Amino acid sequence: MAGLPGSGKSTLARGVAAELGGTVLEKDQIRAALFPAELIEFSRRQDDFCMEVLFQTAGYLIRESGVRWLFVDGRPFGRRAQLERASRAAEEIGCHMKVILCQCSDETARQRLQEAHVAANRNWELYQRLKEEFEPIEMPHAVIDTEKPIEHSVAEALAFLRLQA
Numbered sequence: 001m002a003g004l005p006g007s008g009k010s011t012l013a014r015g016v017a018a019e020l021g022g023t024v025l026e027k028d029q030i031r032a033a034l035f036p037a038e039l040i041e042f043s044r045r046q047d048d049f050c051m052e053v054l055f056q057t058a059g060y061l062i063r064e065s066g067v068r069w070l071f072v073d074g075r076p077f078g079r080r081a082q083l084e085r086a087s088r089a090a091e092e093i094g095c096h097m098k099v100i101l102c103q104c105s106d107e108t109a110r111q112r113l114q115e116a117h118v119a120a121n122r123n124w125e126l127y128q129r130l131k132e133e134f135e136p137i138e139m140p141h142a143v144i145d146t147e148k149p150i151e152h153s154v155a156e157a158l159a160f161l162r163l164q165a
Contacts, residue, residue, distance in 0.1 A: 002077035002137060003102035004130055005122050006109035008146030008153070012102055013071040015154040016161070020069040023061060025054050027074025028119040042121040051075060051082075055089035062093050069161075070095075074119075078134035087139070099141035100157055108147055 001009040013024045031040060031050045040046070054072060061067040077083050083099065090097035104112075106127075113124055142160035144153050 001071060001073045001102060002083070002099055002141070003146075004076055004078070004109060004134065005127050006112035007102040007104050008112070008144075009102045010073050011150060012100070012144060012146060012153050012157060013073045015150055016100075016157045017069060017071050019154060019158055020161070022069030022071055023067050024071045024073055025057055025061075026118075027051055027054055027072075028117070029074075030054055030057070032118055040120075042119065047075065051085070055086075055093075058089065059093040062095055076130050076134065077137075078130055080135050080138070083137065083139065098161055099137060099139060100160065101137060101141050101143045102146045103143060104146045 001013045003009050010024075010026065016022065017024045027047065027050045030053055031046065034050065034053065035046070054074075058070050058072065061070060072086065075082060077086065077099070087097050109127055110124055113122060113127060142157065144156050146153050
């Protein structure tokens with residue numbers, strides 16, 4: 001799942017996973033489980049560490065638990081290097097990676113960012129900074145407008161995933 005904070009990645013991931021009997025792994029939940037609250041720093045280094053734990057967990061679940069659909073959530077994947085690392089992790093696990101880019105208007109994102117979230121740094125300032133830094137996704141991907149009703153967004157994502165399966 002790719003997209004800026006507040007773009008609907010988590011909501012869409014949960015909706016699609018429910019339809020497919022899949023599993024969602026969330027970086028921010030992993031961070032909260034690994035680090036005491038006073039040591040959470042939301043740095044790029046800590047993000048990368050948590051993503052490596054997430055990728056290892058994904059591999060375990062796919063190899064040992066028979067998980068067929070796994071959704072990676074919690075990072076915008078706004079840098080080529082981040083998507084390249086995810087692609088390598090998928091390859092190492094022996095599965096195919098599919099990218100869904102969630103998008104919405106700035107105003108919708110601003111409203112969503114006001115809701116409580118496990119990541120305390122998830123705010124409008126972070127959204128604006130990441131939007132400026134977001135690099136184009138060059139690999140095949142779906143773009144889902146999450147301003148539409150969730151049922152519509154889930155249907156679009158399912159169509160993309162099934163087409164690419």
